[in-house]
Amino acid sequence: MMSASREQEFTLREEHVRLCDLLKLAGIAESGGQGKQLAASGAVTVDGAVETRKTAKIRAGQLVECGGVKVRVLAAPGAAAT
Numbered sequence: 001m002m003s004a005s006r007e008q009e010f011t012l013r014e015e016h017v018r019l020c021d022l023l024k025l026a027g028i029a030e031s032g033g034q035g036k037q038l039a040a041s042g043a044v045t046v047d048g049a050v051e052t053r054k055t056a057k058i059r060a061g062q063l064v065e066c067g068g069v070k071v072r073v074l075a076a077p078g079a080a081a082t
Contacts, residue, residue, distance in 0.1 A: 005068040005069065005070060006068065006069055007069075007070040007071075007072065008026065008070070008071055008072070009071070009072050009073075009074055010022060010025065010071050010072070010073050010074065011074045011075075011076065011077070012059075012060055012073060012074065012076040013076055015076070016059045017057075017058050017073075018054075018055040018056070018057065018058070019035070019039050019044065019046070019051060019053065019054060019055060019056040019057075019058055019064070020032050020033075020036040020039060020055060021035065022058050022071065022073070023035030023038055023039070023044070023064075023066060026064075026069070026071045028066050028069050028071070035054070036054040038066055038067075039051060039052055039053065039054045039056075040052055040054055043066055043067065044064065044065070044066045045064070045065045045066070046058065046062055046063070046064050046065075047062055047063055048063075051064075058073055059073065060073055060074055060075035060076075061073065061075075
């Protein structure tokens with residue numbers, strides 16, 4: 001049986017993105033409000049740990065998972081490696 005999970009990459013435009021915004025921009029949530037609800041419900045993990053802070057700062061190198069979708073966050077073009 002194949003896993004229903006899928007992976008994608010998200011490239012930052014700045015140093016970080018708020019978790020609720022990332023969920024919306026990655027297509028996991030239909031809106032920022034829904035992204036906030038997902039985070040608050042405990043349905044989101046960041047680097048394997050449950051993250052309930054709706055506006056947690058997500059930075060390059062982190063892995064966000066929600067609803068079978070994994071999003072690898074990449075640095076903004078031209079950004080210094082951390």
